[in-house]
Amino acid sequence: MAARGLSGGLPLFSFKGIKVLLHWTFLLLPAWIIGSGLVSGEPWSEVLAQTGLVLIVFVCVVMHEFGHALTARRYGIRTRDITLLPIGGVASLERMPEDPRQEFWITIAGPLVNLVIAALSFTAIALTGISLFFSDVLLGATSWTNVLMFVFTANLSLFLFNLLPAFPMDGGRILRSVLSMRMSRERATRIAAQVGRLFAVGFVIGGVFLGAPFMAFIGVFVFLAAGAEARSVRQKALLEGITVGQVMRTRFWAMPSTARVQEAVDELLAGGDSTLLVMEGDHLRGLLTREELLAAVAEGKSDLLLNGLPLRQPQLVAPEASAHQSYQRMVLEGHPILPVVSHDRVVGIMELENLAEYLQVMQARSGRR
Ligand SMILES: [Zn+2]
Incomplete structure (x- = not known):
């Protein structure tokens, strides 16, 4: 995700002048895995393997965010930092481009990174000549093939999930930028925010019925963020041409x-x-x-x-x-x-x-x- 605002967290490292920060809430994720693993009496090796898989996902998320940040840099837009949250990463760009074409490329660059990683891991699996099987990928990550399978499915899911047109998720921004090429940015944002809210409600209902609290949580986040973005664009439209x-x-x-x-x-x-x-x-x-x-x-x-x-x-x-x-x-x-x-x-x-x-x-x- 690429956004303005939100900062603060434990600095992990810097790459090309962009700090990567770990938001404290991110620690809830491994804590939850380790805690629930210990409660259900799983062996340590299993708990460690699962924590390892979560870390792999977040390495891919960081690369996704650098996809946004480095593309933004090509358009002269700096990124203050990349923050890792339990629901994903956020690249804090100093501003969002007004040009819909630039917004399109900056936004799609993130999911494209995941598509490339998925393609590379798929090629690696195919080259090792082992047939694909999707069952128990998450649970049986004991061999390298299984790890590769996991990297493949995780990145394919990240690619598809981020392309959902739930503004301000990447898919919603892509929708807004495509609409902005045909209408005013304000109107495009309003439509994208409405579609985003619809998806958000769907996430919350789906999360409750499927017993997936993360999904419901993302729904609430998307709903609030869609409103905030629509408001800020509306303010800009109101201030247009005003000194x-x-x-x-x-x-x-x-x-x-x-x-x-x-x-x-x-x-x-x-x-x-x-x-x-x-x-x-x-x-x-x-x-x-x-x-x-x-x-x-x-x-x-x-x-x-x-x-x-x-x-x-x-x-x-x-x-x-x-x-x-x-x-x-x-x-x-x-x-x-x-x-x-x-x-x-x-x-x-x-x-x-x-x-x-x-x-x-x-x-x-x-x-x-
Ligand atoms: Zn993104």
């Missing part, structure tokens, strides 16, 4: 750098903002957050001048800049606000919270139409 100047707040909290910390705290208590712009005349010297001000008071610096504190040097944005690109920058780089500067003067601030309200208003208006 920072149109969404910025023109009323903001600013004080001269020669004011004392105590004065700033007094204003904060009287109804200040989350961030203070520290000014030198018309020039912006830097930013102080509410937390930083309160911390300064706690450290007994109330009598200090504001320019005596370490000020944050903010990223600036021009009023003519694209609202959506600035929004993405704020989310990705973690800026709660961006001062808007025109001709060296601060004319407003772009704030995530304020932008969310703006989007709600826009959405309410377009919903009524």
